[in-house]
Amino acid sequence: MVRFDGVSKTFTVGKQTVVAVENVSLTIEQGEIFAIIGYSGAGKSTLVRLINGLERVTSGTVTVDGVDVTALSESRLRPVRSGIGMIFQQFNLFRSRTVAGNVAYPLKVAGWPREKRAARVAELLEFVGLADRARSYPDQLSGGQKQRVGIARALATSPTLLLADESTSALDPETTQEVLRLLQKVNRELGVTVVVITHEMDVVRSIADRVAVLDRGRVVEQDTVFEVFSNPKTDTARRFVGTVIRDRPTSGDLDRLRQSHSGRLVTAQVREGGGVGPILAGAADLGVSFEIVYGGISALQDRSFGSLTLELRGPDAGIDALLARLREHTDVEEVAA
Amino acid sequence: MSGIDWGMIGPLYVRAFGQTLYMVSVAMLAGGVAGLVLGTLLYTTRRGGLLQNRLFYAVLNFAVNLIRPIPFILLLAFIGPVTLAVVGTQIGTEAVIFPLAIAASFAVSRIVEQNLVTIDPGVIEAARAMGASPLRIILTLLVPEALGPLILGYTFMFIAVVDASAVAGIIGGGGLGDLAIVYGYQRFNYPVTLLAVVTIIVIVQLVQVLGNALARRALRR
Numbered sequence: 001m002v003r004f005d006g007v008s009k010t011f012t013v014g015k016q017t018v019v020a021v022e023n024v025s026l027t028i029e030q031g032e033i034f035a036i037i038g039y040s041g042a043g044k045s046t047l048v049r050l051i052n053g054l055e056r057v058t059s060g061t062v063t064v065d066g067v068d069v070t071a072l073s074e075s076r077l078r079p080v081r082s083g084i085g086m087i088f089q090q091f092n093l094f095r096s097r098t099v100a101g102n103v104a105y106p107l108k109v110a111g112w113p114r115e116k117r118a119a120r121v122a123e124l125l126e127f128v129g130l131a132d133r134a135r136s137y138p139d140q141l142s143g144g145q146k147q148r149v150g151i152a153r154a155l156a157t158s159p160t161l162l163l164a165d166e167s168t169s170a171l172d173p174e175t176t177q178e179v180l181r182l183l184q185k186v187n188r189e190l191g192v193t194v195v196v197i198t199h200e201m202d203v204v205r206s207i208a209d210r211v212a213v214l215d216r217g218r219v220v221e222q223d224t225v226f227e228v229f230s231n232p233k234t235d236t237a238r239r240f241v242g243t244v245i246r247d248r249p250t251s252g253d254l255d256r257l258r259q260s261h262s263g264r265l266v267t268a269q270v271r272e273g274g275g276v277g278p279i280l281a282g283a284a285d286l287g288v289s290f291e292i293v294y295g296g297i298s299a300l301q302d303r304s305f306g307s308l309t310l311e312l313r314g315p316d317a318g319i320d321a322l323l324a325r326l327r328e329h330t331d332v333e334e335v336a337a
Numbered sequence: 338m339s340g341i342d343w344g345m346i347g348p349l350y351v352r353a354f355g356q357t358l359y360m361v362s363v364a365m366l367a368g369g370v371a372g373l374v375l376g377t378l379l380y381t382t383r384r385g386g387l388l389q390n391r392l393f394y395a396v397l398n399f400a401v402n403l404i405r406p407i408p409f410i411l412l413l414a415f416i417g418p419v420t421l422a423v424v425g426t427q428i429g430t431e432a433v434i435f436p437l438a439i440a441a442s443f444a445v446s447r448i449v450e451q452n453l454v455t456i457d458p459g460v461i462e463a464a465r466a467m468g469a470s471p472l473r474i475i476l477t478l479l480v481p482e483a484l485g486p487l488i489l490g491y492t493f494m495f496i497a498v499v500d501a502s503a504v505a506g507i508i509g510g511g512g513l514g515d516l517a518i519v520y521g522y523q524r525f526n527y528p529v530t531l532l533a534v535v536t537i538i539v540i541v542q543l544v545q546v547l548g549n550a551l552a553r554r555a556l557r558r
Contacts, residue, residue, distance in 0.1 A: 052466055054465060075470070077468075078469075079468060081465070081466055081467065081468035082467065082468035086463070088459055090457070090459050092462065093460075094460060094464075094478065094482065095482060096555075105467065106468070109467050109473065153463075
């Protein structure tokens with residue numbers, strides 16, 4: 001659906017050159033919800049704008065539905081943009097137009113006749129649950145309602161691709177979930193491929209199938225959401241995962257644990273079918289006793305994962321034997337004394 | 338100080354009133370439209386604009402800065418030859434309208450530019466993302482999005498043009514300013530001056546009230 005091949009984008013501000021996106025290659029598949037996560041300034045907003053050509057690449061190519069958008073002129077890009085929906089953090093609704101007027105605008109741009117526009121607008125407002133607000137102005141709506149108008153407007157021309165640039169960052173947690181559910185509905189019922197730009201890992205966990213972690217313009221990690229959550233490979237990914245999954249003790253937690261627990265502390269990963277339980281059940285045979293002092297198990301995409309921090313007491317030889325058995329099945333880290 | 342001899346002043350007052358309205362409304366209409374175009378060009382050609390063009394912007398910006406500081410009474414004299422070429426005469430009410438419209442267009446262009454700058458760039462980006470062309474965005478989005486402040490800006494300009502039209506008498510353009518000077522001030526007939534001033538105040542107040550009401554409707558607050 002969307003392919004980045006060695007894409008870089010630099011901005012020149014005065015005499016300074018800023019690299020916003022550096023040598024990014026990734027593929028977004030048809031029908032999936034693909035998330036791009038990164039801290040502010042990581043280049044994610046620039047990256048998503050390269051897809052519809054609102055920003056132009058410095059080098060590399062971006063292909064959308066087989067069309068190399070980097071080779072198109074501004075006027076040739078316009079029909080391509082018409083087939084790609086986009087929603088924004090600040091909604092960017094037209095304040096001078098009603099809700100219906102906002103949703104009708106892209107249809108006018110695409111040259112729809114008036115009578116077909118009205119029917120399409122009604123259908124879209126029904127889809128996002130705002131049929132009764134057609135004549136309201138954006139100023140009269142709540143944040144969640146504004147974003148739903150934004151989504152209706154972005155879907156007006158039946159795009160196959162929807163770009164969501166920090167679409168929930170200006171919303172409260174409850175409204176965020178409401179908008180995310182709507183994006184999921186767009187994906188499932190209309191088959192629209194969705195690219196979600198966010199700095200909130202919770203958004204990724206809620207709706208995405210795959211995720212790319214962006215750090216200072218580079219994709220440092222790219223995998224299924226389950227894989228990145230259960231087994232993050234880079235520090236950046238670990239920090240993001242740590243913002244929503246708190247199954248691993250922080251160094252502060254460890255200091256506190258250390259004071260009240262004198263045994264050896266280890267953190268074991270728990271994975272689906274990992275078999276940690278039976279091994280721990282056999283600890284007593286080795287003369288080892290254990291206590292769970294920290295941890296948690298979460299489910300994601302219908303699979304569970306997490307980690308447990310254990311205090312182990314007993315002879316060192318017994319503990320080492322137990323750890324060896326655990327390591328056959330999962331990752332175990334001994335927390336330094 | 339004598340009273341107002343209505344037999345003599347009456348018809349002159351009516352004529353002066355008509356001349357002022359004529360000059361101001363035609364100059365505002367022409368200058369308002371030209372200013373809207375120039376202001377939109379200033380806004381769209383500036384850095385980061387829809388039609389960014391540094392040279393064009395620099396030239397236009399310089400031209401606006403060149404014309405704007407010239408006091409109207411001097412502009413009236415200064416562009417006399419151009420007025421003659423365009424209007425066919427250098428004297429009379431019509432000859433005032435041309436320089437008045439010129440002054441208004443350059444002043445309006447700044448007001449338009451300033452108000453368009455306040456439009457959230459995100460709104461324009463959203464329209465671009467839908468595949469809207471710069472021309473469509475200019476024609477269907479910019480003015481509606483900035484309509485409230487634009488109405489207030491035009492109201493302000495209308496009053497400035499009424500102010501400038503007071504010196505029309507210099508080239509025989511007549512109007513309320515001329516009435517006040519020639520029949521009031523120069524003849525030591527204070528009530529006539531007062532009459533002209535009060536009339537101008539009433540015009541200005543009415544226009545301001547109307548402008549405020551329209552702007553409030555456009556802003557829906």
